[in-house]
Amino acid sequence: xxxxxxxxxxxxxxxxxxxxxxxxxxxxxxxxxxxxxxxxxxxxxxxxxxxxxxxxxxxxxxxxxxxxxxxxxxxxxxxxxxxxxxxxxxxxxxxxxxxxxxxxxxxxxxxxxxxxxxxxxxxxxxxxxxxxxxxxxxxxxxxxxxxxxxxxxxxxxxxxxxxxxxxxxxxxxxxxxxxxxxxxxxxxxxxxxxxxxxxxxxxxxxxxxxxxxxxxxxxxxxxxxxxxxxxxxxxxxxxxxxxxxxxxxxxxxxxxxxxxxxxxxxxxxxxxxxxxxxxxxxxxxxxxxxxxxxxxxxxxxxxxxxxxxxxxxxxxxxxxxxxxxxxxxxxxxxxxxxxxxxxxxxxxxxxxxxxxxxxxxxxxxxxxxxxxxxxxxxxxxxxxxxxxxxxxxxxxxxxxxxxxxx
Numbered sequence: 298x299x300x301x302x303x304x305x306x307x308x309x310x311x312x313x314x315x316x317x318x319x320x321x322x323x324x325x326x327x328x329x330x331x332x333x334x335x336x337x338x339x340x341x342x343x344x345x346x347x348x349x350x351x352x353x354x355x356x357x358x359x360x361x362x363x364x365x366x367x368x369x370x371x372x373x374x375x376x377x378x379x380x381x382x383x384x385x386x387x388x389x390x391x392x393x394x395x396x397x398x399x400x401x402x403x404x405x406x407x408x409x410x411x412x413x414x415x416x417x418x419x420x421x422x423x424x425x426x427x428x429x430x431x432x433x434x435x436x437x438x439x440x441x442x443x444x445x446x447x448x449x450x451x452x453x454x455x456x457x458x459x460x461x462x463x464x465x466x467x468x469x470x471x472x473x474x475x476x477x478x479x480x481x482x483x484x485x486x487x488x489x490x491x492x493x494x495x496x497x498x499x500x501x502x503x504x505x506x507x508x509x510x511x512x513x514x515x516x517x518x519x520x521x522x523x524x525x526x527x528x529x530x531x532x533x534x535x536x537x538x539x540x541x542x543x544x545x546x547x548x549x550x551x552x553x554x555x556x557x558x559x560x561x562x563x564x565x566x567x568x569x570x571x572x573x574x575x576x577x578x579x580x581x582x583x584x585x586x587x588x589x590x591x592x593x594x595x596x597x598x599x600x601x602x603x604x605x606x607x608x609x610x611x612x613x614x615x616x617x618x619x620x621x622x623x624x625x626x627x628x629x630x631x632x633x634x635x636x637x638x639x640x641x642x643x644x645x646x647x648x649x650x651x652x653x654x655x656x657x658x659x660x661x662x663x664x665x666x667x668x669x670x671x672x673x674x675x676x677x678x679x680x681x682x683x684x685x686x687x688x689x690x691x692x693x694x695x696x697x698x699x700x701x702x703x
Contacts, residue, residue, distance in 0.1 A: 338398025504662020604652025
């Protein structure tokens with residue numbers, strides 16, 4: 298029988314700035330307001346695809362855990378060995394799983410380090426990233442905006458004919474730099490400009506999502522649903538008025554209701570109780586405002602086997618990134634969207650040895666490939682959607698990545 302591989306977790310003597318610990322190449326990260334997890338090195342990595350990808354990911358993770366001898370003096374979510382995952386939107390495409398060699402975590406007054414192997418505790422070197430100003434040239438297509446508005450019109454026609462209630466359509470842009478694009482630089486800029494979002498980096502997919510798909514901690518589950526968006530003007534008085542109009546908008550409230558219902562329905566079979574607020578609140582980000590609802594639930598004690606993988610399989614894709622009904626919306630996306638989403642709009646985040654974790658929806662993000670990057674934006678389309686307004690919303694949702702790359 299092969300010997301077990303040591304995995305050690307211990308307290309850090311000081312609280313270090315997590316982003317400043319990352320190397321330039323292949324970092325993994327899940328951060329919000331300076332707290333979370335960062336990692337580097339790759340102890341093991343694999344890809345999964347197909348309709349059973351969440352089950353296959355669990356199987357692979359459990360097999361890795363069987364080979365570990367875990368010493369954890371810290372305890373709590375995110376301590377011990379951790380799997381970073383970036384799942385594809387569609388089951389037809391590859392999802393990526395990574396077990397970092399070294400992980401550093403921070404939560405409130407606690408900081409810790411986890412490393413795989415028998416070597417001594419790794420030294421932590423703080424090195425703030427150089428905020429490189431990339432010279433990005435974006436692929437241009439003078440017909441792209443009109444083509445996307447045409448797809449929105451097609452979707453509205455299908456919805457008004459009664460074939461479905463909502464569909465989320467996405468678009469992408471590819472940019473090219475004069476040098477390799479570093480995720481650490483992008484993360485630093487996003488963390489500064491959008492501190493209330495979850496900043497992530499997994500296998501070249503880097504971004505700042507405002508939408509938490511799943512937090513599972515000690516049998517309590519939380520999901521933050523966002524749907525319904527309006528751009529900010531930069532004028533506080535005007536933006537307050539816009540926030541009020543967003544909260545009253547029948548189109549946006551309809552779009553939001555579909556997304557909340559899809560999440561609540563997915564969680565209900567696992568929970569003894571769920572809490573779904575009667576009305577959304579307005580979430581303010583640097584450049585846009587969203588209608589937001591935090592759905593919570595308590596996992597039934599008899600369902601001890603339920604873990605993050607189990608719930609993800611039911612949650613994804615929610616109406617916030619696909620539509621309602623799910624099957625019909627997915628078919629329409631395949632028919633008219635004219636692009637591969639890859640891991641955009643898929644679950645991204647981490648899962649620990651207990652099966653708990655935090656995963657967001659990969660939004661406001663880009664996929665790096667050497668000196669190029671593909672960025673994405675999507676909009677929820679309902680019967681009352683206007684193609685020109687949806688175009689403007691998509692442009693606003695591209696701003697975080699465009700500014701982080703500037």
